[in-house]
Amino acid sequence: MMSSLQYVPIRHENEESLMIDEIIEKAEKGQPVDINEIYELMSITNTDDLEKLYSAASRVRDKTFGKNIFTYGFVYFSTYCKNNCTFCYFRNTNGIDRYRKSVEEIVEHCGNLQDAGINLADLTMGEDPLMYANNNEQLLKIVSAVRDEIGINIMVSPGAMQENMFAPLRDAGADWFACYQETYNRPLFESRRINQSFDDRKNQKIWARQNGILAEDGMMIGIGESVMDRAQTIQEMVNLNCEQIRAMTFVPQCGTPMEKDPQRDSTEELKAIAVMRLLKHDAMIPCTLDVEGVAGLKTRINAGASVITSIVPPKKHFAGVAQPEMDIDNGNRSVEHVFEVLEETGHHRAPTSEFRKLVADRKSKLPYKN
Numbered sequence: 001m002m003s004s005l006q007y008v009p010i011r012h013e014n015e016e017s018l019m020i021d022e023i024i025e026k027a028e029k030g031q032p033v034d035i036n037e038i039y040e041l042m043s044i045t046n047t048d049d050l051e052k053l054y055s056a057a058s059r060v061r062d063k064t065f066g067k068n069i070f071t072y073g074f075v076y077f078s079t080y081c082k083n084n085c086t087f088c089y090f091r092n093t094n095g096i097d098r099y100r101k102s103v104e105e106i107v108e109h110c111g112n113l114q115d116a117g118i119n120l121a122d123l124t125m126g127e128d129p130l131m132y133a134n135n136n137e138q139l140l141k142i143v144s145a146v147r148d149e150i151g152i153n154i155m156v157s158p159g160a161m162q163e164n165m166f167a168p169l170r171d172a173g174a175d176w177f178a179c180y181q182e183t184y185n186r187p188l189f190e191s192r193r194i195n196q197s198f199d200d201r202k203n204q205k206i207w208a209r210q211n212g213i214l215a216e217d218g219m220m221i222g223i224g225e226s227v228m229d230r231a232q233t234i235q236e237m238v239n240l241n242c243e244q245i246r247a248m249t250f251v252p253q254c255g256t257p258m259e260k261d262p263q264r265d266s267t268e269e270l271k272a273i274a275v276m277r278l279l280k281h282d283a284m285i286p287c288t289l290d291v292e293g294v295a296g297l298k299t300r301i302n303a304g305a306s307v308i309t310s311i312v313p314p315k316k317h318f319a320g321v322a323q324p325e326m327d328i329d330n331g332n333r334s335v336e337h338v339f340e341v342l343e344e345t346g347h348h349r350a351p352t353s354e355f356r357k358l359v360a361d362r363k364s365k366l367p368y369k370n
């Protein structure tokens with residue numbers, strides 16, 4: 001007699017590995033991979049399968065970009081924020097020292113990044129009301145000053161903006177717009193990004209691309225999501241067609257509601273990097289220095305990342321995000337040191353001319369006609 005219990009397939013380790021091999025092979029060839037298959041990849045635990053996943057992702061990255069790895073400098077120019085995200089050190093109610101950099105300081109900093117061979121300046125701020133006042137007057141002033149005086153490619157990470165502000169931001173000089181959803185599980189989003197609109201934040205990426213700005217989305221790992229949530233978030237980010245997608249491991253922050261949450265290792269982040277690479281071969285996928293510092297660079301490059309972000313020069317009093325101080329003032333996140341470690345992976349920093357070509361090519365494919 002049939003049991004009324006739901007049938008659960010029992011797979012032996014060999015069968016499981018064969019299935020993983022098939023999914024990886026399919027994805028490496030650029031064939032579609034469904035949500036259950038993404039879930040299977042994100043569920044890998046055995047070392048052999050993980051190695052196969054990372055190797056395939058690395059091959060795809062090298063086939064797409066050669067041995068070039070792009071480099072972004074991090075310019076956290078205002079640490080003021082009106083929001084209270086539960087995972088963030090810079091949340092409004094955390095009683096920390098904050099700063100706003102002047103236009104001159106920001107321009108000088110971006111000039112140093114450009115002189116050092118960094119491809120892009122990521123101008124990042126908390127949701128600082130002073131920057132948003134008078135139709136984003138101060139923010140636009142900063143972006144246009146960096147464009148006019150330095151000419152480095154610019155990413156702007158200003159939080160959630162009104163739809164009509166994307167065209168002025170583009171005209172001021174923004175090439176990229178970054179706004180991380182963190183998770184596409186709506187209730188989880190609402191419990192972490194308190195009093196913020198899920199749809200509004202999702203639309204940021206759509207509005208940016210419709211207005212001629214390349215977009216970045218990102219997920220955070222370890223904020224209470226399930227493996228299926230991770231798989232669905234990756235699928236959503238890929239479907240949004242953002243030119244850059246990222247995963248970052250949550251780091252518990254002092255003075256926040258999540259400060260006592262466990263610190264995870266980077267395995268799930270590495271898996272997410274590799275799976276994103278296999279799903280979207282030409283995506284820019286960051287290896288951030290903001291979680292483990294330079295120690296985490298090689299593993300992320302080996303998992304298929306194509307761009308090193310969060311490079312912060314020492315002694316300039318600019319903060320990181322997930323690790324506000326890690327590796328900054330000892331110089332380990334400085335340009336020279338990062339380039340040295342990169343060479344050890346068999347890759348090289350991409351020349352800025354290469355990055356400019358990539359930006360122009362990606363912009364020409366946006367759903368925006370000037």
Ligand code: SF4
Pocket residue numbers: 081082083084085088089090091092125126127159
């Ligand atoms: S994550 Fe961003 S919006 Fe949220 S509190 Fe931190 S700085 Fe503000």
